[in-house]
Structures are given as C-alpha cells and as structure tokens.
Amino acid sequence: MVTIDSKTLRPPARLRPFYQQVAQLSLLFLGGLLMLAVATALMMEMAYGRL
Secondary structure, X not given: OOOOXXXXXXXXXXXXXHHXXXXXXXXXXXXXXXXHHHHHHHHHHHHHOOO
16 A cells, blocks of 8 residues: 655645746746747748758
8 A cells, every 4th residue: 555645745836836836837838939939940941941
C-alpha cells in the first residue's frame, strides 16, 4: 500500500500567490508565441527559400 505525505506535494495553483500564477501564464503565452514565430519562419523558409 502506498501512502502519500501531503507535506511533500506541491500546493495547488489556487493556493499559490496571484503574481506567480500571472508569471506562469505569461511565460506560457510567450512560449506559445515563440513557437508560432519559429514554425512560421520555418514554413516560409521551406516555401520560398528565404525569410
């Protein structure tokens, strides 16, 4: 039988401070924008041979 010690678990998102949630969502959004920009540049390179 496995027991889970609640002290070792990460606190859920709603218990974290608001600024940490905002920072995490901002980083997620910026990461998505970066992936979109890289994918677009790669498709332009493959389609036209130049940026």
